[in-house]
Amino acid sequence: MNDPPMTLLDIRSLDHPVIHAANLQVDAGERICLAAPSGAGKSVFLQCLADLLEHTGEVFFDGQPRTQFSGHAWRQQVCYVASESAWWSGRVIDHFPAQVTLPLSALQLDNELLERSPSGLSSGQRQRLSLLRALARHPRVLMLDEPTANLDERNTDAVETLLQEWTGEGNALIFTSHNVQQQMRLATRRWSIRDGRVEAQE
Numbered sequence: 001m002n003d004p005p006m007t008l009l010d011i012r013s014l015d016h017p018v019i020h021a022a023n024l025q026v027d028a029g030e031r032i033c034l035a036a037p038s039g040a041g042k043s044v045f046l047q048c049l050a051d052l053l054e055h056t057g058e059v060f061f062d063g064q065p066r067t068q069f070s071g072h073a074w075r076q077q078v079c080y081v082a083s084e085s086a087w088w089s090g091r092v093i094d095h096f097p098a099q100v101t102l103p104l105s106a107l108q109l110d111n112e113l114l115e116r117s118p119s120g121l122s123s124g125q126r127q128r129l130s131l132l133r134a135l136a137r138h139p140r141v142l143m144l145d146e147p148t149a150n151l152d153e154r155n156t157d158a159v160e161t162l163l164q165e166w167t168g169e170g171n172a173l174i175f176t177s178h179n180v181q182q183q184m185r186l187a188t189r190r191w192s193i194r195d196g197r198v199e200a201q202e
Helices: 042-049 071-077 111-115 123-135 153-167 180-186
Strands: 007-016 019-021 024-027 031-035 056-061 078-081 141-145 172-176 189-194 197-200
Touching: 007 042, 019 042, 024 172, 031 042, 031 153, 031 180, 042 078, 042 141, 042 172, 071 078, 078 123, 123 141, 123 153, 141 153, 153 172, 153 180
Parallel strands: 019 197, 031 172, 031 189, 078 141, 141 172
Antiparallel strands: 007 019, 007 024, 007 056, 189 197
């Protein structure tokens, strides 16, 4: 018999003034698309899961309640990446852990970009580097808001391939995308938002 999948994230209740969720689980290896119209609360929900917005409820990571983690420790495991992430230092490399090995070539990026200023890069380069910056901290659950919105087809394919490989290592992904074709390619399951409530779709 195969062992049952390991649940990484268990949302028993999550309440925010604009979004509510209960009885949702994210298992290792899953890629869940959170599909809903603009303004439905997708980003708010992901930021609540990452403990970036004030909310109430019970969320567990690997069986441990969020209350047992510091904010930093929780976000080390449950990491949110916005469609446009902030950069606070003059060089790209300053935003990464020391001596980290980055799969730059997998995302069509050159090493010389690490020495450049983030403000001098294209939006697509910054978006891919933001993904690598998150992965460099070894989260188990990654939440991506429109992760390929600024990318062409070739670079979108590269990002999707990297994410499929990463989840294949026992990690989990929750992502938003308005691209229906991407949803079909990348998602193993879908969640939707109806009247402010996040629900799993069959």
